[in-house]
Amino acid sequence: xxxxxxxxxxxxxxxxxxxxxxxxxxxxxxxxxxxxxxxxxxxxxxxxxxxxxxxxxxxxxxxxxxxxxxxxxxxxxxxxxxxxxxxxxxxxxxxxxxxxxxxxxxxxxxxxxxxxxxxxxxxxxxxxxxxxxxxxxxxxxxxxxxxxxxxxxxxxxxxxxxxxxxxxxxxxxxxxxxxxxxxxxxxxxxxxxxxxxxxxxxxxxxxxxxxxxxxxxxxxxxxxxxxxxxxxxxxxxxxxxxxxxxxxxxxxxxxxxxxxxxxxxxxxxxxxxxxxxxxxxxxxxxxxxxxxxxxxxxxxxxxxxxxxxxxxxxxxxxxxxxxxxxxxxxxxxxxxxxxxxxxxxxxxxxxxxxxxxxxxxxxxxxxxxxxxxxxxxxxxxxxxxxxxxxxxxxxxxxxxxxxxxxxxxxxxxxxxxxxxxxxx
Numbered sequence: 001x002x003x004x005x006x007x008x009x010x011x012x013x014x015x016x017x018x019x020x021x022x023x024x025x026x027x028x029x030x031x032x033x034x035x036x037x038x039x040x041x042x043x044x045x046x047x048x049x050x051x052x053x054x055x056x057x058x059x060x061x062x063x064x065x066x067x068x069x070x071x072x073x074x075x076x077x078x079x080x081x082x083x084x085x086x087x088x089x090x091x092x093x094x095x096x097x098x099x100x101x102x103x104x105x106x107x108x109x110x111x112x113x114x115x116x117x118x119x120x121x122x123x124x125x126x127x128x129x130x131x132x133x134x135x136x137x138x139x140x141x142x143x144x145x146x147x148x149x150x151x152x153x154x155x156x157x158x159x160x161x162x163x164x165x166x167x168x169x170x171x172x173x174x175x176x177x178x179x180x181x182x183x184x185x186x187x188x189x190x191x192x193x194x195x196x197x198x199x200x201x202x203x204x205x206x207x208x209x210x211x212x213x214x215x216x217x218x219x220x221x222x223x224x225x226x227x228x229x230x231x232x233x234x235x236x237x238x239x240x241x242x243x244x245x246x247x248x249x250x251x252x253x254x255x256x257x258x259x260x261x262x263x264x265x266x267x268x269x270x271x272x273x274x275x276x277x278x279x280x281x282x283x284x285x286x287x288x289x290x291x292x293x294x295x296x297x298x299x300x301x302x303x304x305x306x307x308x309x310x311x312x313x314x315x316x317x318x319x320x321x322x323x324x325x326x327x328x329x330x331x332x333x334x335x336x337x338x339x340x341x342x343x344x345x346x347x348x349x350x351x352x353x354x355x356x357x358x359x360x361x362x363x364x365x366x367x368x369x370x371x372x373x374x375x376x377x378x379x380x381x382x383x384x385x386x387x388x389x390x391x392x393x394x395x396x397x398x399x400x401x402x403x404x405x406x407x408x409x410x411x412x413x414x415x416x417x418x419x420x421x422x423x424x
Contacts, residue, residue, distance in 0.1 A: 027089035035094035037154035100148035109204035121148030177255035215253035227326035280339030292320030345421035348392035358389035367411020
């Protein structure tokens with residue numbers, strides 16, 4: 001009997017478990033309002049059985065309804081459990097908070113027309129009697145507040161500050177060259193009193209009285225006649241005639257003064273000091289420069305004067321001046337050598353005329369040697385810088401008329417050879 005009772009209890013237990021596992025729970029959430037306005041309350045509700053337990057995500061347990069006060073769109077969860085089965089459901093409560101924009105704080109000129117326009121809603125209510133989007137005459141500084149309401153009936157409030165600013169007046173006394181452009185863009189070419197109206201620093205009308213003085217620019221010509229080149233006021237160097245170059249200066253009134261150059265350039269190009277010369281010591285030379293009107297030689301020499309140049313190579317410079325007053329320089333080189341002459345014959349007959357064969361200038365060469373030979377190569381005379389002449393004798397004996405041969409070595413690498421005729 002007891003075995004049958006135990007079997008019966010087990011059978012009903014299994015039957016109840018099967019029935020419980022097959023039961024469906026209902027987690028449907030309903031709400032009093034969705035969406036809601038910021039600051040409003042929404043009531044979330046479910047239907048549960050006494051054997052079921054309700055768990056809300058805000059921490060509430062065992063209640064079918066809760067009141068929520070979200071400040072932004074928020075999701076809420078509910079779990080219903082009977083101890084065996086459970087279900088879960090979510091609901092998102094949308095919080096509507098219209099974003100009203102009344103614009104930036106602004107400065108407004110006193111007495112001007114100004115329009116306040118708010119956006120972000122469908123209707124607007126301004127304090128101070130202002131109608132949204134309609135111009136009004138601005139006279140009072142302060143905060144202007146608007147309440148904007150959207151299509152859901154939600155509202156928000158914002159303010160904008162209007163700063164009262166004022167127009168200004170001033171007087172200026174400018175001085176201009178040729179023309180003057182006023183602050184308002186007007187152009188004036190004559191002296192006088194004018195008025196300009198422009199925004200001042202804060203954006204209101206600035207009425208400016210202009211006491212204007214207008215000066216004029218002028219022009220002129222700089223006529224120059226120069227020699228060779230001109231460095232003009234523009235800093236440039238001109239080498240040829242020019243009548244187009246200009247330069248701008250300021251006149252006494254500070255206006256442009258345009259100067260045009262009228263330039264004539266003269267040149268002295270045909271000065272000639274003469275040909276370079278090669279002379280023997282003691283010879284005279286006459287300076288004769290040409291091409292100019294006047295001449296000034298170096299070393300205090302005069303044109304047309306005769307003088308004996310010093311031994312060696314010298315350079316003389318002449319400065320000439322032409323009829324235009326232009327000057328030029330030229331050089332003349334003079335080479336003066338220790339010259340000596342070799343006669344080609346002599347007649348030692350005692351008439352005191354050409355009685356000796358004398359080498360003029362040989363004394364200027366201390367290392368010189370002089371040798372004379374007859375036609376057979378016999379040396380008949382030996383001389384040097386001091387013994388520079390031959391009397392036609394050898395050892396005091398007269399030699400016969402004939403041609404004799406000489407060799408002169410100056411000692412500086414220069415040698416001379418030739419024939420001298422002795423005739424009695």
